[in-house]
Amino acid sequence: MSRCAPGLAGTAVACAFLAKQTGGAVLVPVVWLLWGAGAGAGGAGARGAGPGSGGGCHFFGHYFLQLTPPLALLGTVALQILPRERTVRAVLASACVCSLFVAWGLFVPRPDLAHAQRLAAAVQSRTSPGDRVLFWGMHPETYWLADRVPASRYLSAGLLTNYSGGRDGPRVGEEYAVPGAWGVFRAELAARPPAVVVDDSRGKPYGAGRVRGFRRVLSGGGYERVGVVGGAVVYTRGAPDPPLLRNWGSAPDPAPQTPEGLKDVAGAAES
Known part of the structure; x- marks a missing residue:
């Protein structure tokens, strides 16, 4: 896999999010990247769940949930091979993102x-x-x-x-x-x-x-x-x-x- 591939996938995710703003559409570039790379059990799970999430071309917010387990496995594999300081940064970043979305759900008008x-x-x-x-x-x-x-x-x-x-x-x-x-x-x-x-x-x-x-x-x-x-x-x-x-x-x-x-x-x- 090219070293620039993760960066390209992240950019594609950002573009997809801005264009669609909901659901599994933002994860399509990641699934495509994993499909080409092959990443063990997590990659196989993502390749299997990806078509199910996007096959109907209706990207509701909850349609991406079946992608969560394989992506979690892939993230765990990545954390195991990273240096300790990078693992701490990744965990802190995840906690900040989770806190942001919890606050969004609690305080944004509905x-x-x-x-x-x-x-x-x-x-x-x-x-x-x-x-x-x-x-x-x-x-x-x-x-x-x-x-x-x-x-x-x-x-x-x-x-x-x-x-x-x-x-x-x-x-x-x-x-x-x-x-x-x-x-x-x-x-x-x-x-x-x-x-x-x-x-x-x-x-x-x-x-x-x-x-x-x-x-x-x-x-x-x-x-x-x-x-x-x-x-x-x-x-x-x-x-x-x-x-x-x-x-x-x-x-x-x-x-x-x-x-x-x-x-x-x-x-x-x-x-």
Whole structure:
């Protein structure tokens, strides 16, 4: 291996980090370097885990975790052959980096979490502990924050619309859902209608404007808009015996709903 190869790999990692800023993409240059060099068990593990991390071309933050064990083995081998003073420096550098990321996780504002907390508080104020609710969005942790039972096994809109982070193009919609998912979803809502439905799409392509099935949930279930929380539209069930229970397919297909002109209910929920 060329002596300049590690430096080139480090530079490539820095460029990859600046370009992608997330997940296993930043480790691709290292895996490539190990692939060419061959580095015992750690190298074999990295070569095996590398394609699994990047093969799907979706570099979420947690996708690189399977690379951590082989890279740890490689780092241990390197520390064994280094002089003692360099080993101490490497350990100190690792401790500083770990401390930096722990502080980052504790103190950097997290707007998605803050939004979910406000949304959960608004739903809590409009429901009882035994009520079921439906959050139409991509943050299933809101159910836990609200301490309410989900109305369906589908805790996010992903399996029902094919939406996920990095996939917001034309292949998002009811027709791209997991086969049979909408039938199960409708049956669950018909059996146990949620007391509150929250459209947390906030302009994403899986919102009511593009997903006809979700619009039918709102119209067939007799839901009425009552406000917004940070752009998420809150609906409550107006009729005690919603049309959804009697005949799902007979509900009209309403126009897309928008939160314009609605009162923000978050302040009332937090008071």
